[in-house]
Amino acid sequence: xxxxxxxxxxxxxxxxxxxxxxxxxxxxxxxxxxxxxIKLNASAGEIMKRCSGEATVAEITADLERAFSTSGLAxxxxxxxxxxxxxxxLMAAAP
Amino acid sequence: MNGARTAAxxxxxxxxxxxxxxxxxxxxxFCYNPTDFARSGPELGTExxxxxxxxxxALGSVQLGLSGGEPLxxxxxxxxxxxxxxxxxxxxxxxxxxxxxxxxxxxxxxxGLDHIQLSFQDSTRxxxxxxxxxxxxxxxxxxxxxxxxxxxxxxxxxxxHRLNIDHVGEILEMADRLGADYVELANTQFYxxxxxxxxxxxxxxxxxxxxxxxxxxxxERAGRPMRIFFVVPDYFERRPKACMxxxxxxxxxxxxxxxxxxxxxxxxxxxLEFPSVSASSLREIWFESSGFNRFRGDAWMKExxxxxxxxxxxxxxxxxxxxxxxxxxxxxxxxCDLSPHHHLVTExxxxxxxxxxxxxxxxxxxxxxxxxxxx
Numbered sequence: 128x129x130x131x132x133x134x135x136x137x138x139x140x141x142x143x144x145x146x147x148x149x150x151x152x153x154x155x156x157x158x159x160x161x162x163x164x165i166k167l168n169a170s171a172g173e174i175m176k177r178c179s180g181e182a183t184v185a186e187i188t189a190d191l192e193r194a195f196s197t198s199g200l201a202x203x204x205x206x207x208x209x210x211x212x213x214x215x216x217l218m219a220a221a222p
Numbered sequence: 223m224n225g226a227r228t229a230a231x232x233x234x235x236x237x238x239x240x241x242x243x244x245x246x247x248x249x250x251x252f253c254y255n256p257t258d259f260a261r262s263g264p265e266l267g268t269e270x271x272x273x274x275x276x277x278x279x280a281l282g283s284v285q286l287g288l289s290g291g292e293p294l295x296x297x298x299x300x301x302x303x304x305x306x307x308x309x310x311x312x313x314x315x316x317x318x319x320x321x322x323x324x325x326x327x328x329x330x331x332x333x334g335l336d337h338i339q340l341s342f343q344d345s346t347r348x349x350x351x352x353x354x355x356x357x358x359x360x361x362x363x364x365x366x367x368x369x370x371x372x373x374x375x376x377x378x379x380x381x382x383h384r385l386n387i388d389h390v391g392e393i394l395e396m397a398d399r400l401g402a403d404y405v406e407l408a409n410t411q412f413y414x415x416x417x418x419x420x421x422x423x424x425x426x427x428x429x430x431x432x433x434x435x436x437x438x439x440x441x442e443r444a445g446r447p448m449r450i451f452f453v454v455p456d457y458f459e460r461r462p463k464a465c466m467x468x469x470x471x472x473x474x475x476x477x478x479x480x481x482x483x484x485x486x487x488x489x490x491x492x493x494l495e496f497p498s499v500s501a502s503s504l505r506e507i508w509f510e511s512s513g514f515n516r517f518r519g520d521a522w523m524k525e526x527x528x529x530x531x532x533x534x535x536x537x538x539x540x541x542x543x544x545x546x547x548x549x550x551x552x553x554x555x556x557x558c559d560l561s562p563h564h565h566l567v568t569e570x571x572x573x574x575x576x577x578x579x580x581x582x583x584x585x586x587x588x589x590x591x592x593x594x595x596x597x
Contacts, residue, residue, distance in 0.1 A: 144375060146336070148310055152234045152282025159312035161337040161377065164236065164284055 132209045133184055135201075138220040139208055140180030145216055147175050158216055165216070174207050180220035184208055232518060234282025235474035235508055238311075239486070240271065242288060242302070243478050245295040247320045249586040252381050252416040252423055254486055255291070260592035263479035268298040270500065272305050274476055277504040279309040283474070286311040291478065294321035300329045307334025314339060316379075319365035331372045338369055342380040342393070366400040378402040382433065383410040383423040384574070390433040394440045394450065402448055407437065409455035413487040413542060415587045418595075422584050424574040430458060457567050461532070462539025462555035469517040469541055474508060482507045484514050487542040491516075491551050517541055522552050526560045 133139060141147050146159045149172075156172030158165040167175060173194075177187045188204045211217040244259045256262075266274075275286070286306050293299055294317055306313045314337045315330070342362065369376050378397050382390065390407065397405045409430070412420045425433075437452050456463060466473045469484040476482050480498045483489055489496060496513040497506070508514055516522060520533055527538040538544075539555020547556045548563045556563035585591050 144337070146312060148284075150282065150284060157284065159284060159336075161312075161339075161375070162285060162287070162314055164312075 132205070133212055133219060135185040135188075135205075136183050137222075138180050138183050139178040139187075139212070139217040140220045141175070141178060142211075142215040142218045147178075149176075170203070171207060171211075174204055175211070175216070178208075178211075178217055232470060232509070232514075233472065235278065235504075236283060236472045237285045237287070237474070238275075238278045238283040239287040239289060239473070239475040240274065240302075241290055241475060241477050241486075242271065242293045242296045242299070243291040246291040246318075246587070247295075248292070248318055249588050250381070250415070251419045251584040251586050252383055252410045253587040254411065254414040254416060255587065256414050256487070256489060257418050257587075257592055258596040260589045261596055262477065262481075265296075265478045266476075266480045266500070268301055270480065271298075271302050274499050274504065275302070275306050275309055275311070277499075278474070279311065281504055281508060284310070284312060285314065287314050287316055289316040292318055292320060294326065300326070300333045303330055303335050304333035307336075312336050316341065319362065322365050322368065324368055327368050327372050337377070338374050339377045339379055340365060340369065342378060342396075362396075362400055366402070370401060375403045376401055377404045377406075379406045379408060381408055381410055382425070383416075384425045384429065385423065387425050387429045387433045391436045391440070394437065398448060404449045404451070406451045406453065407433070408451075408453045411456060412546070415585070417546060419584050420570070421573065422581060424457070424570065425455070426574045427458060427571065428575075430454065456540070456543065456555075456557045457571050459557055460559040462536050462543075462557040464536045465540035465543075465555070468537035470508075470514040471518070471537075474504070474514075482511075482513070484517070485542065488513065490542060491545055517551075524552055524554070526558075526562075527554045530560065 144160055147156060148159065150157050153166055156167045156176060158167060158175070173191060174187065177190060182190065184204065188201050191204065192198050192200050208217060243265055244255060244262065288299070288302065293315060296302070303313055303315075313335050315335055316339045319340050340362070366376055378400065380393055380397070386393070387409075393407070394405065409425070410416050410423050412423075416423060434452055437450055441450055466485045469488070473485060474482060475486055476499055477489070480500045481489060481496050482499055482504065483496055488494070494513040494516055495511050497511050499507070502511070520528070520537075523533065523538055527533050539557055541551045543557065544553045544555050545551035547566050553563060554561040556567050558564065585595070
């Protein structure tokens with residue numbers, strides 16, 4: 128089992144030392160960290176901005192499916208959350 | 223419109239570096255500050271810096287470096303940090319730690335400071351002082367403890383050169399004892415005071431190889447996690463660094479007197495206009511000044527860069543290094559072994575292998591030495 132994968136019931140939040148914000152000049156969400164920046168694509172931005180530490184991965188997925196009038200996003204969201212955990216852009220909020 | 227000659231409309235200056243002051247309690251012989259700093263104009267006032275922050279943020283700047291000199295020498299540092307934080311900058315403080323008391327770090331934290339990079343200042347004397355484990359280490363220990371207490375990662379930057387690189391093992395031991403999370407072992411780059419002291423500071427190839435080996439062994443040693451970056455000096459490479467990601471591409475720095483530059487050292491480049499933030503808006507400076515436009519795109523390039531497929535990766539290297547070594551800022555950075563001037567670099571490196579005799583003394587960075595060099 129992948130150590131960094133996050134169960135659907137856990138609540139992701141922005142990782143320590145990172146800050147997420149909307150940048151009008153780049154028309155994108157960016158993730159800021161010491162002396163660096165990651166420009167997020169549209170779907171990554173939509174997922175990350177919902178990672179407040181309060182919503183579960185399942186709730187975030189449902190919210191995205193509602194917002195974009197679609198379904199079947201669970202795998203894509205889970206894959207991104209796992210990647211973001213590996214990169215420490217996200218961490219699990221204390222239960 | 224001639225696409226080949228026109229630089230694409232530049233993006234925002236994502237990186238803003240404010241050199242708030244040239245005042246500094248240290249006298250490092252490898253400092254990149256200009257050797258003529260003593261004759262620069264008066265420091266900008268608080269309101270000027272706050273206006274620069276607002277203008278930069280409106281242009282799309284996101285990363286802010288606060289540096290100097292020693293930025294803690296500014297009593298309004300907390301005000302500047304607070305406004306930067308309010309505007310949405312990610313605020314990085316680059317400091318020697320001298321003057322970082324608990325009262326100040328508490329105030330900086332509550333003002334919204336995001337990150338601290340602690341540089342291990344060194345001159346030969348201070349290094350000896352440290353190596354004999356005396357006052358310097360006590361100061362750094364105190365500052366390192368404060369940085370951790372206020373929940374910042376402990377990031378240590380150590381500048382290496384001929385006179386201290388053989389001590390890299392002891393330096394890493396020190397970093398470990400200080401509880402560092404990240405250590406950057408940055409070999410001296412030769413600008414400013416370091417350029418003036420180049421021959422005394424240039425390590426030999428053997429020194430660099432031994433230091434890399436020591437670093438590698440240290441990394442392998444089990445222990446608590448401490449990430450170590452070893453930055454090889456340009457002169458020992460065969461391809462140049464992508465300096466500033468190309469001049470005028472993402473980086474804008476403002477000197478203590480308000481001169482806007484596309485890199486720390488660019489003021490030396492002849493024939494360019496570098497406006498003051500007191501006289502022009504940052505928007506005009508970024509988009510319209512010759513200082514920022516001259517080396518955008520690749521129309522300025524000469525051979526071998528002009529037809530080189532690697533130009534999209536390294537942008538021809540560093541303009542200041544090209545100017546310092548060849549006298550023409552539009553030449554290829556002679557660090558590149560495709561440059562017809564590459565021999566200038568290999569000759570300097572070869573001299574560092576030779577015996578040392580009749581060596582000049584180091585000239586330490588100080589207002590008095592600056593005034594003596596530029597009466």
